[in-house]
Amino acid sequence: MNFNLLFALALATPVALLLACLWRPARERMLSLLVLAPLPALAVALVALLDADAMPALMLDPGRQIGLSLDQPGAILLGVAALLWSAAGAYAATYLRGKPHGGRFAIFWLLTLTGSLGVFVAADLLSFYLTFALVSLAAWGLVAHDDTPGARRAGVIYLLLAVVGEVLLLLAFVLLDVASPGASLAIDTVVATLPESPWLAATLALLIAGFGLKAGLAPLHVWLPVAHPAAPMPASAVLSGVIVKAGIIGLIRFLPWDAGLDWWGAALTGIGLVTAFYAVAMGIVQSNPKTVLAYSTASQMGLVAAILGMGLAVGDREAVTAGTVYAAHHLLAKGALFLAVGVFAATARRRLWPVLVPAAILALGFAGLPPTGGFLAKLAAKPVLGSGLVGLLASLAAAGSTLLMIHFLYRAAASASPDPGARAAAGLVWPWWLLFLAALLLPWTLAPLAGLSPWSVMTDRSLLWSGLWPILAGGVLALALQRWGARLPRVPEGDLLALFTGSPRWANAVGEMLERTETWLRQWPVAGLSLLILTLVLWLPMLTRP
């Protein structure tokens, strides 16, 4: 088959399923088709990764270079994202069976899916903005799906911050376009001229803030621990697994990697490391296992940002590869763990071990447990982070991750079903096992990209030790948390959000003042007078003409 045709199908398939939703019988059965929607995208990514010369490109407007294209980081993330979307889709079909509003869920799912796959392949500013907006805004329907007061609140907070992110990015894209001399809107072209832009600082700040918000970098991570736990289980998996990666691919696509912006790189690394530690500190005092996972996502994305920041500082594109591999592993493993939370809740306590052991392997994979995929991801990042202060801090963050994930395992085990006969449905179990194996093994297939050979890595004792000591340190910390954790203060989900509860009163006062102004303006004498004043105001400046 023509590769470009397959490439078009990758986005056309979810769109076609969406259109089918206009027909009521199709809409009611759509949940069971969700597993199929991302498969063409998965095929595209596989073909592109196996044959690096075959990167597809579809140009809709060649003059302005508006269209879709694929590159290596895009293909890696597209592939693992499609895999998670497909597995989570299968999980959703079982998870939501017999519950109301399945059709509406499927519509928002497909909309989010289209945008989520689209950000990995969009080649120009407008397509990227379109797909980014789609994935951001449509995910609201997933967050608020349960329509409980909690889910509605989470939906409002999610939407508010998502729209703020959109605004920041729109400004950044306008600055990029205005600073670029050609008519082309291709991302590579406008980013290539960014270092000479008169608005370089403003553009970078807007880009890092906009994409950082989506990726969950502190202090704009606050929506993540509110929104991810509120959604139904499979939706949490894609929110925390894939949707935050829209921010990562944004940073990868839009930062000028060859410019060597040392201050900006240092700033991004700093933000990333602060996030990595801060999210662990906030996560260990949470009791909902999904909230703990959401904080872990923020912490892990902090590490990806630190990796990218190190590369940005010295103009090193290796950091992009390392960041991509790290993000790809996180995508699969975090998706799998969210699905596992649903399996835990449906399984009796005495049958928990077959779920708990693989979950523990994945969870410690975030800290780099050999020989998981997470170990490989850490190794790929090692040369970029270096052996200095940043490298040490990253290892300490891994210890923090261990602590956080052991806390998660405790909380997840505590959420097991009280019914002694409970057994999770097969439709929940197999997608979780599939993702478990994918998260464990697939990152190793990316090892050659990062210049690593699996065999030599696994036989190098010093490397193994460098992967193991943070986990041992984290284990000791976890014991301490078990012993004294009860003394720690509780922090509400979304930590810093608690500071902003006073704002509606202020907004209300402004609204009331404007309403009074309106009543005043609508009185006849006032209206007549304003017309008169308007005439004068238009006339007077003209008298001062040169």
Next chain:
Amino acid sequence: MLSNLVAGGDRLLVLALILPVASLMLAFVLGGRHAERIALATLPIGLAVAVAIAAAVLHGDAPLHTDLGGWAPPLGVALRADGLSAIMLLTTAVVMVAVGLFARADFQVPPGTTESRAPFAFWTLLLALWAALNAVFLGEDLFNLYVALELLTFAAIPLVCLDGRAQTLAAALRYLVFALLGSVLYLLGAALLYGAYGTLDIGQLAARIGGDPLEPAALIAAALMTAGLLAKTALFPVHLWLPPAHAGAPAAASALLSALAVKASFFLILRIWFDVMPELLAQMAAQVLAALGAAAILFGGVLALRQARLKMLIAYSTIAQIGYLFLIFPLVASPETAPLAELRNAPGAWTGGALQLVSHACAKAAMFMAAGLIAASLGHDRIRDLGGIGRALPMTLFAFGIAGMSLMGLPPSGGFMAKWLLLLAAMQCGQWWWMLVILAGGLLTGAYLYRVLATALSTQGPSPVLVKPVDRSREWVVLGLALISVLLGLVPLSSFSLIQIGRDVSGIGVGLP
């Protein structure tokens, strides 16, 4: 065939003017059921004429021009259609067709009677409004434009009070008084210009004003005419008549008023500042107009957020959206270009403004009609009690939602392209503060739409009781119009060249690649 069109273009202009007038006369004479039939038959012909004019302008790559009866100005009256006029004619025709199809169910003569007041009034007023709008978009003579504006006003006002309730009569009266105040100011300005320059033809006036040192009378005239037209456009702070009038009118009439009627006087403000007055003067007025526009965006947005009724919310949203139109003045008239701007060929603020005109017209008409369907089937339009409408009227709500998407400026809608071009233009001429206003307005729009959509999509509580089933074909009409406002954003940028034809806009980046 297309070259024939261009050759016969002048006759097309006359036809665009005569067709609605002739239908109006015929409807008056025949009356009764025939009024509806004549209006409905006029719709496709009018649309065809508008399409033909747009095709002729695009193909000929030049404005169409004709002197009525072969008499050249200043003795005779000229008609002219450049790219923007052609687009406005086309938009008018599209909205008219949609509203006409939508209104059939509301304004039918009941069986058994030969004629009833509201249907007869509606269909004749629709034709009169169309005639007035076409006259405004084609006119070249300031006095004829005045006549067209008056016709517009007198067609629009009865539309507000078609149902004859005391409340809508009061709203219509308010509209009447304020619109007449505006007319007086406009006429005063026109008279001053005539006294100073001895002509009212726009082309001749521009030549005479540009050639001589500026007469003080021209300054006063420009200020008076603009203020008068602002009153009719309902720009903040002289918008007092708009919310009760647009929210009180029947849905089909609200759609016409909000989508088209206010655009006519805006169109004339554009013509005064860019076709009659010298460029330098435009730069001075531009900042004032845009500042008012910015105030309208923020003020209208906040008030829309605080309305309890859906139609009031949409009416205040119109006030905010009108504000965006006025932002194009400083951007088109800007003397500055950013250091890199001359290197690129982007369609600038002019295209963005025109796109905003068109996409707002389609989106706002769709929203008012969707609100009408909701109000008719629920028996009320209280936003708080809209829960469950998403299940009861999914298609109507979908149409409302995507029209709102265009209003908010989400991609890939026409509203997004408009705002993107305005943002680029603002940055290019170094007036970044307008960007903040545009974005803040988008946030406010998002907020008030969220209020409606989140309530409507809520699954809590009982399903709403529909007092009247909704007609599927009317839902399709609303959806079609909403889709047009979205699809405008998918049209490749380079095909917007129509908007630029016949315009030597001094601002940035006019030419296209």
